[in-house]
Amino acid sequence: MNRRSLIKNLVWLIGASAFAPSCLNSSNQKTIGLKNIALETDDQILISEICETLIPKTDTPGAKDLNLPEFVLKMLDETLPKSDQKNIILGLKDFKAFVLKKSGKSYTDLEPKEKEAILLELETKRNKPAAAEKPIPESPLSLFYSAIKSQTLFAYTTSQYFMTKVNIYELVPGRYKVHFPIKNLKTV
Amino acid sequence: MANLNIDSIKNRNFDAIVIGSGMSGGWSAKELTEKGLKTLVLERGRDVKHIKDYPTTNLYPWEFEHHGVLPQSVQEANPIVNRCYAFHEDAAHFFVKDHEHPYIQDKPFDWIRGYQVGGKSLLWARQTQRWSDFDFEGPARDGFAVDWPIRYKDLAPWYSYVEKFAGISGNKDGLAELPDGEFLPAFPLNDVEDYFSRHVKSQYKNRHVISARCAHLSKPNPIHLEQGRGQCQNRNLCQRGCPFGGYFSANSSTLPWAEKTGNLTLRPFSVVESILYDDQKGKAVGVRVVDSQTKETIEYFAKVIFVNAAAVNTNLILLNSKSKRFPNGFGNDSGVLGKYFAFHNYSAHISAEYDGFPDFTTDGRNPAGGGYIPRFRNVFHQEMDFLRGYASGFSAYRSVDHDYQGVGASLKQNLAKGKWGPWKVGSHMMGETIPKETNFLSLDPNQKDAWGVPLIKISVDYDNNDDLMKKDYLEQLSEMFTTAGFTNIQTSSNHQAPGLDIHEMGGARMGNDPKTSILNKWNQVHSAKNVFVTDGACMTSVSCQNPSLTFMAITARAADYAVSELKKGNI
Numbered sequence: 001m002n003r004r005s006l007i008k009n010l011v012w013l014i015g016a017s018a019f020a021p022s023c024l025n026s027s028n029q030k031t032i033g034l035k036n037i038a039l040e041t042d043d044q045i046l047i048s049e050i051c052e053t054l055i056p057k058t059d060t061p062g063a064k065d066l067n068l069p070e071f072v073l074k075m076l077d078e079t080l081p082k083s084d085q086k087n088i089i090l091g092l093k094d095f096k097a098f099v100l101k102k103s104g105k106s107y108t109d110l111e112p113k114e115k116e117a118i119l120l121e122l123e124t125k126r127n128k129p130a131a132a133e134k135p136i137p138e139s140p141l142s143l144f145y146s147a148i149k150s151q152t153l154f155a156y157t158t159s160q161y162f163m164t165k166v167n168i169y170e171l172v173p174g175r176y177k178v179h180f181p182i183k184n185l186k187t188v
Numbered sequence: 189m190a191n192l193n194i195d196s197i198k199n200r201n202f203d204a205i206v207i208g209s210g211m212s213g214g215w216s217a218k219e220l221t222e223k224g225l226k227t228l229v230l231e232r233g234r235d236v237k238h239i240k241d242y243p244t245t246n247l248y249p250w251e252f253e254h255h256g257v258l259p260q261s262v263q264e265a266n267p268i269v270n271r272c273y274a275f276h277e278d279a280a281h282f283f284v285k286d287h288e289h290p291y292i293q294d295k296p297f298d299w300i301r302g303y304q305v306g307g308k309s310l311l312w313a314r315q316t317q318r319w320s321d322f323d324f325e326g327p328a329r330d331g332f333a334v335d336w337p338i339r340y341k342d343l344a345p346w347y348s349y350v351e352k353f354a355g356i357s358g359n360k361d362g363l364a365e366l367p368d369g370e371f372l373p374a375f376p377l378n379d380v381e382d383y384f385s386r387h388v389k390s391q392y393k394n395r396h397v398i399s400a401r402c403a404h405l406s407k408p409n410p411i412h413l414e415q416g417r418g419q420c421q422n423r424n425l426c427q428r429g430c431p432f433g434g435y436f437s438a439n440s441s442t443l444p445w446a447e448k449t450g451n452l453t454l455r456p457f458s459v460v461e462s463i464l465y466d467d468q469k470g471k472a473v474g475v476r477v478v479d480s481q482t483k484e485t486i487e488y489f490a491k492v493i494f495v496n497a498a499a500v501n502t503n504l505i506l507l508n509s510k511s512k513r514f515p516n517g518f519g520n521d522s523g524v525l526g527k528y529f530a531f532h533n534y535s536a537h538i539s540a541e542y543d544g545f546p547d548f549t550t551d552g553r554n555p556a557g558g559g560y561i562p563r564f565r566n567v568f569h570q571e572m573d574f575l576r577g578y579a580s581g582f583s584a585y586r587s588v589d590h591d592y593q594g595v596g597a598s599l600k601q602n603l604a605k606g607k608w609g610p611w612k613v614g615s616h617m618m619g620e621t622i623p624k625e626t627n628f629l630s631l632d633p634n635q636k637d638a639w640g641v642p643l644i645k646i647s648v649d650y651d652n653n654d655d656l657m658k659k660d661y662l663e664q665l666s667e668m669f670t671t672a673g674f675t676n677i678q679t680s681s682n683h684q685a686p687g688l689d690i691h692e693m694g695g696a697r698m699g700n701d702p703k704t705s706i707l708n709k710w711n712q713v714h715s716a717k718n719v720f721v722t723d724g725a726c727m728t729s730v731s732c733q734n735p736s737l738t739f740m741a742i743t744a745r746a747a748d749y750a751v752s753e754l755k756k757g758n759i
Binding site for chain 2: 036053054056058060071074075078079081116119123153154155156157158160162163166167169171172173174177178179180181182183184187188
């Protein structure tokens with residue numbers, strides 16, 4: 001990735017946040033301090049882009065609006081066993097190679113539709129071995145993708161936005177009703 | 189609460205000392221202080237004040253650093269406590285970490301501990317069922333352990349006494365094997381739990397699925413409001429400590445009550461090293477404490493001592509209390525101290541689905557957890573190829589399926605809106621284990637902890653009776669599920685180590701004969717009548733009910749007796 005596209009993507013990563021100016025002035029780009037997993041700035045940006053492809057901004061906030069990439073990186077760094085982290089690093093390399101082979105570009109340079117197509121292809125590929133007679137051990141690429149996806153979905157569905165605006169979490173229900181008609185519930 | 193001046197011997201004298209501040213220690217403290225005894229409660233951990241020291245209690249899931257998941261470093265550093273179902277980011281601060289308090293597993297034993305004021309009463313699963321004579325008469329009828337020196341009639345008024353104060357919700361089910369108590373309104377069974385209850389009743393003459401009885405204030409009485417507690421708000425976040433005092437804990441109930449009497453002195457950070465015995469006086473005179481922070485050794489004195497350190501640590505203290513009179517441990521003339529240790533077998537589960545009631549679900553949360561199936565094996569007479577039996581949990585919930593496939597806007601929509609799935613049902617086994625001489629605790633002769641106290645060695649294992657019982661549980665529940673029309677039935681049997689049930693009991697058992705037991709029918713040490721043991725260590729057998737309610741009743745009864753004996757000058 002050249003410096004120009006790096007900066008472009010970095011701005012994309014942090015959006016119009018107040019951090020932008022200081023980051024742009026720095027040659028060390030904004031990265032999240034990770035303790036256990038070695039993800040350089042461009043790797044972090046790439047993961048952030050995948051998060052946004054999974055949960056894009058529509059008429060409701062997307063992954064970046066909700067700061068999900070930062071949380072996903074933190075979870076990858078702090079809550080996974082070493083062996084998973086190793087596979088993520090290997091899988092990340094394979095992911096980059098896969099994207100380059102498919103499109104001739106890096107993931108961050110792709111249009112949103114192209115990004116979706118790449119992820120969907122990985123997901124379909126991943127679903128196939130399960131149907132095979134003998135379970136095939138998952139490749140690092142597949143493990144990488146499923147780790148990013150599951151962490152992104154966890155981050156989204158446990159975010160304040162999701163739990164207050166989409167599927168409301170009640171800290172204090174104050175009730176337990178049985179024989180409750182499902183038609184009376186607003187959200188499932 | 190009194191600020192201690194440990195320099196003065198006068199300030200180290202009390203009427204009573206209670207070792208431990210949890211489920212049973214809290215009751216000792218309440219009863220003894222209410223009856224006018226100046227009481228010192230010793231707690232090895234830190235203080236935890238009701239509400240004030242529940243730092244996570246009002247946090248939303250997204251307010252936790254990892255949204256509830258414990259970091260890998262914490263999980264890896266704590267393989268034992270990490271196996272506990274409640275050890276997550278919201279309550280990890282109430283659990284002992286593995287490295288802080290090592291012990292020796294002669295055989296695998298997951299010892300789950302809560303070293304703080306309130307102990308594990310903050311963390312318990314709050315299930316409260318009485319024993320009946322089918323439980324108390326078990327050892328005598330079936331020829332194991334020794335006969336219990338008490339029967340249901342001895343404990344029944346004390347069950348009532350503690351239930352009224354603690355607040356127990358339940359139905360009067362009229363079952364001889366699970367006596368009714370002083371109940372607040374029960375939490376209801378949901379559609380599928382109720383259907384299963386009716387099905388089981390129609391198919392089996394002595395099997396019942398009832399609303400689980402639990403220590404939640406479904407509708408508080410004045411006595412609960414007076415404690416500063418209020419109605420349970422169905423949060424089901426109990427392990428964090430409840431800001432409403434909706435469930436019973438020592439922190440919310442017995443300890444503040446004891447404090448109000450003005451007779452309570454609570455001393456956290458106090459590791460009890462041993463009980464002091466005076467050969468001249470022929471009785472216990474106090475305890476030796478190591479301050480966990482300063483490592484200073486201090487002696488406290490009292491006329492009566494209640495040992496409520498939780499089963500394993502109570503055994504440890506007694507085993508470590510050696511004197512000329514008791515060279516093998518306190519009150520251990522019989523040689524049975526530490527032996528006949530037992531637990532509950534929680535190693536089997538069964539799950540299934542049900543297609544009925546497609547138009548219904550539940551709303552809110554049920555703190556009782558669902559249904560409870562009292563023991564139905566070997567109750568009225570011995571009928572199986574194994575001894576005793578099991579109780580079973582039973583609960584149902586309406587599942588929601590989400591489509592996690594794909595990416596982008598459609599995925600977002602799918603996450604926002606699920607589809608109703610089938611009802612899911614599940615049960616877990618709660619099996620009685622047989623106390624045996626070969627299941628025992630002992631002191632390691634060489635290794636000591638950071639406070640100079642010997643490490644406890646735990647030698648406890650399953651036996652063939654447990655295997656046979658587990659097989660029967662899975663067969664019977666499968667049959668009951670099948671005939672109920674449940675589908676996709678999955679049985680699972682894990683090999684979780686004893687201890688993970690967190691129902692460890694015995695080692696200082698009650699009995700009529702001083703030659704074969706440590707405690708008499710009043711929980712007094714046979715040979716040192718001013719020492720009472722009323723926590724899990726006192727249990728002669730373990731039956732299959734969740735034990736806390738029985739510890740509470742036994743404690744209140746023993747405290748009443750201790751004070752009357754003290755007044756009479758007998759101890």
